[in-house]
Amino acid sequence: MKNIQLAISGIAENKEFNDELGLKTQVIVRPKLADYISNKLNMNKIGFARMLKISPAAVSKWLNSYTEPSVDMIKRIGRYCGLSIAEVIDLFEIKE
Numbered sequence: 001m002k003n004i005q006l007a008i009s010g011i012a013e014n015k016e017f018n019d020e021l022g023l024k025t026q027v028i029v030r031p032k033l034a035d036y037i038s039n040k041l042n043m044n045k046i047g048f049a050r051m052l053k054i055s056p057a058a059v060s061k062w063l064n065s066y067t068e069p070s071v072d073m074i075k076r077i078g079r080y081c082g083l084s085i086a087e088v089i090d091l092f093e094i095k096e
Contacts, residue, residue, distance in 0.1 A: 029065040
């Protein structure tokens with residue numbers, strides 16, 4: 001069930017899995033962030049957005065490297081997740 005939820009929420013990157021469900025595969029440019037949201041926090045991007053009091057679209061833009069979080073948002077993520085600023089910045093590393 002978790003894989004279906006991840007695919008629907010746009011975090012799953014497994015093309016074969018999504019093809020079987022007839023879903024579009026979203027390429028994640030920031031896999032560390034996606035992995036942290038789904039595996040460490042056990043959330044989808046909508047839950048993560050609600051926790052931070054922002055829109056799910058903002059999280060999608062971060063995952064796909066369309067935008068960067070502000071310094072204040074990096075601090076907020078650290079506070080909510082119990083991470084240092086360096087750890088939060090590491091989550092935003094872009095996949096080469």
